[in-house]
Amino acid sequence: MTSESQPLATRRQDLIARLAKPHQYDVAIIGGGATGLGVALDAAARGYSVVLVESHDFAKGTSSRATKLVHGGVRYLAQGNISLVREALHERTTLLRNAPHLAQPLAFVMPSYKFWETPFYGVGLKIYDALAGKAGLGPTEFLNRRQTLQCLPTVRPVGLVGGVKYWDGQFDDARLALALARTAATRGALLVNYCAATGLVHENGKLVGLTCEDGESGQAYTLHARCVINAAGVWVDEFRQKDGEAIGRPVRPMVAPSQGVHIVVDRSFLPGDHALLVPKTQDGRVLFAVPWLGKVILGTTDTPRHDLAREPSPFREEVDFILRESGRYLSKAPRREDVKSIWVGLRPLVKPPDDDADDTKGLSREHTVLVSRSGLLTVTGGKWTTYRAMAEDVLQKASEAFLLERARSGVTTHLTLVGGGPPEGERQRISDAPGLHSYGSETRAVLEMPGAENILGGGLTEGMVRFAARHEYARTVEDVLARRSRLLFLDASLAATLADRVAQLLEDETGTDPQKQVFLNLTRHYQELPT
Ligand SMILES: Cc1cc2nc3c(=O)[nH]c(=O)nc-3n(C[C@H](O)[C@H](O)[C@H](O)COP(=O)(O)OP(=O)(O)OC[C@H]3O[C@@H](n4cnc5c(N)ncnc54)[C@H](O)[C@@H]3O)c2cc1C
Numbered sequence: 001m002t003s004e005s006q007p008l009a010t011r012r013q014d015l016i017a018r019l020a021k022p023h024q025y026d027v028a029i030i031g032g033g034a035t036g037l038g039v040a041l042d043a044a045a046r047g048y049s050v051v052l053v054e055s056h057d058f059a060k061g062t063s064s065r066a067t068k069l070v071h072g073g074v075r076y077l078a079q080g081n082i083s084l085v086r087e088a089l090h091e092r093t094t095l096l097r098n099a100p101h102l103a104q105p106l107a108f109v110m111p112s113y114k115f116w117e118t119p120f121y122g123v124g125l126k127i128y129d130a131l132a133g134k135a136g137l138g139p140t141e142f143l144n145r146r147q148t149l150q151c152l153p154t155v156r157p158v159g160l161v162g163g164v165k166y167w168d169g170q171f172d173d174a175r176l177a178l179a180l181a182r183t184a185a186t187r188g189a190l191l192v193n194y195c196a197a198t199g200l201v202h203e204n205g206k207l208v209g210l211t212c213e214d215g216e217s218g219q220a221y222t223l224h225a226r227c228v229i230n231a232a233g234v235w236v237d238e239f240r241q242k243d244g245e246a247i248g249r250p251v252r253p254m255v256a257p258s259q260g261v262h263i264v265v266d267r268s269f270l271p272g273d274h275a276l277l278v279p280k281t282q283d284g285r286v287l288f289a290v291p292w293l294g295k296v297i298l299g300t301t302d303t304p305r306h307d308l309a310r311e312p313s314p315f316r317e318e319v320d321f322i323l324r325e326s327g328r329y330l331s332k333a334p335r336r337e338d339v340k341s342i343w344v345g346l347r348p349l350v351k352p353p354d355d356d357a358d359d360t361k362g363l364s365r366e367h368t369v370l371v372s373r374s375g376l377l378t379v380t381g382g383k384w385t386t387y388r389a390m391a392e393d394v395l396q397k398a399s400e401a402f403l404l405e406r407a408r409s410g411v412t413t414h415l416t417l418v419g420g421g422p423p424e425g426e427r428q429r430i431s432d433a434p435g436l437h438s439y440g441s442e443t444r445a446v447l448e449m450p451g452a453e454n455i456l457g458g459g460l461t462e463g464m465v466r467f468a469a470r471h472e473y474a475r476t477v478e479d480v481l482a483r484r485s486r487l488l489f490l491d492a493s494l495a496a497t498l499a500d501r502v503a504q505l506l507e508d509e510t511g512t513d514p515q516k517q518v519f520l521n522l523t524r525h526y527q528e529l530p531t
Pocket of ligand 1: 068196
C-alpha cells in the first residue's frame with residue numbers, strides 16, 4: 001500500500017482555517033515528535049478524525065536528536081530485556097520497509113583488543129540474530145584482525161586482535177518525523193506546528209478537548225475531541241498536572257529526563273560504510289561512531305537533567321568522555337577543534353511511581369501509557385524505533401477506556417510513508433553526503449521546483465527550500481537548516497553561512513519573518529564546547 005501521489009500543500013492559512021472551524025474530533029494530540037506523529041498516522045489510517053498541535057516545529061524536541069539508530073538495542077539485551085529487544089527488532093524491519101529512503105540497514109563492528117572479547121560479544125550478538133529471526137538484516141560474523149581493519153580502516157591497530165560484525169539500521173530522525181506528519185495529512189489528519197496546547201477543557205470531570213494558540217498570530221482556539229492524547233515527550237507532566245488540578249487529583253511527575261550528547265566530526269575519522277560500537281567504555285557505558293550524511297556522529301551520554309531546556313547544553317565531562325573514548329578506538333583521535341556540531345537530546349524516561357533516585361541508566365527504555373480519571377491519555381518513554389508499536393498500544397488503550405470506538409489495528413504495518421515509493425534511479429545510502437536521496441520517490445517533485453538547479457551549499461538547493469515551505473510545513477530558517485536539511489546537526493558553521501539566502505527564499509514563499517537571527521544564535525550554541 002502506498003500513500004504516494006502529488007505532494008500535499010501545507011499552506012499555513014489553510015491549516016489555520018481548518019483549525020478555526022468548529023469540529024468534534026475523535027483524537028486530539030499534543031506534541032509532534034515521534035510519539036505524537038506515530039499516533040496521528042495510525043489514528044488517521046484507521047479512519048478517525050485527527051488533529052495534532054505542536055508548540056514548536058515537528059521533531060524540534062527529542063525526535064531530531066537521536067543517535068539515528070533503528071535498532072533492537074544490543075545494550076537492552078545485555079540487561080536481559082528480551083521482550084523490548086524482540087519488539088524493536090520487529091519494528092526495525094517494518095520501518096526499513098516503509099521508509100527505505102530514510103531508514104536503511106547498517107553494519108556495525110565491535111573491535112576487540114582482548115582475546116576473549118570476540119567470542120564473548122559474538123555469542124551475545126548471535127542471540128540478537130536469533131531474536132530477530134526472519135527480521136534479521138544479515139548474519140553476525142567473527143572477524144580477524146585484517147578483516148576488522150578492512151571494515152574500520154581508521155580503528156586503532158595497536159593491540160587489535162579482531163572484531164565482531166553485526167547488523168542494525170540507521171535513519172534520518174527529523175525527516176522521518178516529517179514523513180509521518182505528511183503521510184498522516186494525506187489520510188486527512190490536521191497537523192499544525194507552531195501551535196502550542198495551552199490548556200485542557202473539562203466538563204463534569206471529563207476531558208472533552210484542549211485549547212491551543214497559534215504561535216504566529218497569537219490567536220487562541222478550542223478543539224473538541226473524544227480522546228485527548230498527551231504525547232509531549234519530556235514535557236508530558238505539565239499536562240498531567242493541569243489535568244490533575246482540574247479534577248482535584250494531584251499527580252506525581254512520571255518523567256525522569258536524561259540528557260544525551262552527540263558530537264559530529266568529519267568522515268575522515270571513520271571512512272567506509274561501517275559504524276563502530278564500543279560495547280564497554282572505561283566507565284561501563286556504550287559508545288557509537290556512526291557514519292551519517294557524510295559525517296560521523298560520536299555519542300552518546302546518559303546524564304540526569306532536571307530542567308527541561310529546549311536547547312540543553314552539554315556538560316564538560318560529557319564532551320571529555322566522548323572525545324577520550326573515541327580517541328581510545330580511533331587512530332586519529334578527534335579533538336575539540338575537530339567538532340563540527342554538538343547537540344543534546346533529552347530522553348523521556350519513565351520512573352516507577354516510588355522512585356526518586358538520580359540514576360537514569362537503570363531506568364526502563366519501555367514506553368508507558370496512562371489514562372487518567374478524566375480520560376487524558378498520556379504516552380511517553382520508548383524509543384524512535386518502536387514509535388509504530390507505541391501508537392498501536394495507545395489506540396488499543398483508548399478503545400479499552402471507551403474513549404474511542406474500536407477500529408481495525410495493524411493498518412500501518414504495510415503503509416509506505418511519503419517518499420518511500422520506488423526511487424528514480426539507484427538508492428543512495430543515508431551515510432552519503434546530504435542531497436536529493438533524502439527525498440526518495442519525491443525526487444522528481446523537488447527537481448520540478450523553481451531554483452532546483454541553484455545549489456546553496458551543504459547539499460541544499462533553492463528548490464529544496466521552496467519545497468520545504470510549500471510541502472513540508474517549514475516556517476523558519478531553523479526549520480529548513482536543522483530539520484528539512486540536517487546541516488545544523490552536521491556542520492553548524494556552514495549552516496550559518498546559508499542562513500541569509502534561506503531567509504530570503506522563505507520570506508518570498510511564506511511572507512512572514514523567517515527568524516534568521518534566532519537561527520544564527522543557535523548555530524553558535526551548536527559550536528560551543530563547555531570549558
Ligand atoms: C541522546 C538520545 C539518543 C537517542 N537515540 C535513539 C536511537 O538511536 N534510536 C531510537 O530508536 N531512539 C533513540 N532515542 C529515543 C528517541 O529519540 C525518543 O524516544 C523519541 O524521540 C521521543 O519522542 P517523543 O515524541 O516522545 O518526544 P519529543 O520528540 O520530545 O516530542 C514531544 C513534542 O511535544 C512538543 N510539546 C511540548 N509541549 C507542548 C505543548 N504545550 N503543545 C504542543 N506541543 C508540545 C515538543 O515541542 C516536542 O516536539 C534517543 C534519545 C536521546 C535523548
